[in-house]
Amino acid sequence: xxxxxxxxxxxxxxxxxxxxxxxxxxxxxxxxxxxxxxxxxxxxxxxxxxxxxxxxxxxxxxxxxxxxxxxxxxxxxxxxxxxxxxxxxxxxxxxxxxxxxxxxxxxxxxxxxxxxxxxxxxxxxxxxxxxxxxxxxxxxxxxxxxxxxxxxxxxxxxxxxxxxxxxxxxxxxxxxxxxxxxxxxxxxxxxxxxxxxxxxxxxxxxxxxxxxxxxxxxxxxxxxxxxxxxxxxxxxxxxxxxxxxxxxxxxxxxxxxxxxxxxxxxxxxxxxxxxxxxxxxxxxxxxxxxxxxxxxxxxxxxxxxxxxxxxxxxxxx
Ligand SMILES: Nc1nc2c([nH]c(=O)n2[C@H]2C[C@H](O)[C@@H](COP(=O)(O)OP(=O)(O)OP(=O)(O)O)O2)c(=O)[nH]1
Ligand SMILES: [Mg+2]
Numbered sequence: 001x002x003x004x005x006x007x008x009x010x011x012x013x014x015x016x017x018x019x020x021x022x023x024x025x026x027x028x029x030x031x032x033x034x035x036x037x038x039x040x041x042x043x044x045x046x047x048x049x050x051x052x053x054x055x056x057x058x059x060x061x062x063x064x065x066x067x068x069x070x071x072x073x074x075x076x077x078x079x080x081x082x083x084x085x086x087x088x089x090x091x092x093x094x095x096x097x098x099x100x101x102x103x104x105x106x107x108x109x110x111x112x113x114x115x116x117x118x119x120x121x122x123x124x125x126x127x128x129x130x131x132x133x134x135x136x137x138x139x140x141x142x143x144x145x146x147x148x149x150x151x152x153x154x155x156x157x158x159x160x161x162x163x164x165x166x167x168x169x170x171x172x173x174x175x176x177x178x179x180x181x182x183x184x185x186x187x188x189x190x191x192x193x194x195x196x197x198x199x200x201x202x203x204x205x206x207x208x209x210x211x212x213x214x215x216x217x218x219x220x221x222x223x224x225x226x227x228x229x230x231x232x233x234x235x236x237x238x239x240x241x242x243x244x245x246x247x248x249x250x251x252x253x254x255x256x257x258x259x260x261x262x263x264x265x266x267x268x269x270x271x272x273x274x275x276x277x278x279x280x281x282x283x284x285x286x287x288x289x290x291x292x293x294x295x296x297x298x299x300x301x302x303x304x305x306x307x308x309x310x311x312x313x314x315x316x317x
Pocket of ligand 2: 043
């Protein structure tokens with residue numbers, strides 16, 4: 001019987017990001033005659049009926065690489081439609097494993113640092129995995145600026161504390177705003193941190209900042225991604241429709257809020273972790289939990305399918 005298009009039941013795939021002590025990740029090249037053949041992948045394979053994701057991952061990594069997974073934890077879940085096949089990639093980070101990885105099916109292997117991974121070498125669904133590997137577990141949103149010297153001193157303290165992803169969220173206007181953003185960018189660059197400009201694509205472009213953070217309103221109005229792939233585009237989402245809009249624009253990551261009650265938005269109804277988990281699972285990109293979060297909530301956010309936690313109070317401090 002002729003095919004009538006893609007199989008409506010998505011294929012569940014257990015995918016392992018195996019890391020070594022230097023932070024490099026293991027990639028393998030898919031054989032030319034297979035689906036997405038010739039592209040690089042993270043090792044793994046189909047989850048069999050009655051198998052859990054972690055059981056499938058252990059089996060696949062033993063079959064394909066000859067290693068034993070000692071422990072794995074969720075990184076991201078990505079649903080993707082290739083047209084000829086729908087997949088759901090259940091991606092786990094594997095930091096604890098034993099044995100020596102070899103390409104037991106004849107597949108070439110390579111160890112690469114996250115910034116050495118080019119999404120163009122991988123199947124399209126892998127873009128969100130590569131972004132997740134490059135992003136930290138905290139996304140620090142700045143407080144507003146009343147006095148530039150004090151604001152910059154706080155930025156220095158936040159950077160000295162090890163934070164590496166900062167959102168410039170400051171209500172200053174005109175030249176004052178541009179000058180402060182430019183100085184903030186220089187201080188971030190000096191320590192290898194990234195700075196995203198809230199709600200101002202033009203300023204992000206003018207300063208060649210690391211990216212822009214779209215407000216919910218901007219996200220709903222845009223029809224195309226406002227910056228090229230070498231600058232991040234992040235967005236604020238409050239519901240599944242915003243996540244779909246962000247996906248259609250091709251944003252790199254999002255914050256989903258308010259997960260818990262927060263003093264900055266006292267009237268807003270908290271989502272709770274169950275809704276966060278369900279909505280983040282629909283996003284093909286990493287999602288940070290925002291709203292009433294502290295650094296202590298990071299592990300919970302990761303267990304719930306998030307990239308980590310975002311916030312002002314508790315982070316910009
Ligand atoms: N393993 C893996 N599969 C991926 C990645 N990205 C991606 O889109 N896929 C897709 C390609 C395939 O359609 C599907 C994996 O199926 P597969 O056929 O390779 O699974 P398998 O290892 O069980 O292979 P086989 O036993 O059927 O030979 O997921 C990735 O990074 N790793
Ligand atoms: Mg496989």
